[in-house]
Structure formats: structure tokens, C-alpha cells
Amino acid sequence: MKQRKIPLRKSVVSGEMHPKKELVRITRSKEGVVAIDPTGKMPGRGAYVALDPEEVQTAWDKRVLDRVLEVSLDDAFYEELLEYVRHQKARRELFGNGK
Template sequence: MKKRKVPMRKNILTNEMEPKRLLVRIVKNKEGEVALDPTGKKPGRGAYVGLDPAAVKQAAANKTLERVLETELSAEFYQQLYDYVDHQKARLDLFGELGKKH
């Protein structure tokens, strides 16, 4: 059986290429609204963040996402992102690689 190509995306917090399924997409739409995109299908400019809660806290302190997305982000958005990343990391640690088929 032929191996499938694993889609890779750049983690904007570490500048490293990682498998897409191990990243969280953040999207900015035409109206300038920023939201989490768990499905990866919302229209707009996307940026990818890894499943590292400490890196998200650091990004909030350095305003990394604000520079990348060129918009102001609220503390509530950073908290929502932190909670989501923390939850996904816990799932990954508990169940192993997300979406992996045996």
C-alpha cells in the first residue's frame, strides 16, 4: 500500500514545519474577525499554532499573533486559544496521535 503524503504547515510560534493535524488553525476573515478554526475550512487568512500551551502564553505576552494577523486581539481570545490548545494537548497525550488510523 502506498504511503500518503502528510500535509505540513508552519507553526508561527516556533517557525517549524509540523504535520497539519498537530496544529490549530486561527483564521482572520475579510471583516477582520479572528477565530479558532478546528475544521480548517473557514474562509480567510489562516495561521497555525502548535499544541504547546506554554508557547501560547508566550505569544500572548509578545503579541506574536497580533503581528502575524495584523490586528488587535483580546485577552479573551488568547484565553480561548490557550484553553483549546491545552485540551487538544491533553487529548493527544491520552489517546496518542490524533486522527491516526490503524
């Protein structure tokens, strides 16, 4: 059986390549609205961050997403992102790497 190719993406915080399923996509629409994109299919400019709370905290401290997406994000967005990543990491630990 033929091995399927696993899509890789680069985390904007660490610069490391990871499988797409191990990252979360943050998008900026044409209107400048920034949102977490759990499906990875929303239109707009995208940036990937690893599903690791420490990496999200680093992005928050250094304001990496502000620079990459060329917007000014408030602390509430970073808090929401951190909570989302913690939740996803807990789900992976409970249910495995499935969904």
C-alpha cells in the same frame, strides 16, 4: 502500499514545520473577525500555532498573532486559545494521536 504525503505547515511562533494535525489554525475573515478554526477549512487568512501551551503563552506574551493577522486581539481570545490547546493536548494524551 503507497505512503500518503503528510501536509506540513509552519508555526508562526517557533517557525518550525509540523504536520498539520499537530497545529491549530487561527483565521481572520474579511470582516476582521478572528476565530479558532478546528477544522482548518474556514475561509480567510490563516495562521498556525503548535498544540503546545508554552508556544501559545509565547504567542500571547509577544503578541505574535496580532502582528501576523494584522488585528488587535484582546486577552480573552488568547485565554480561549490557551484553554483550547490545553484541552486538545490532554485529549491526545488520553486517546492517542487519533482524533
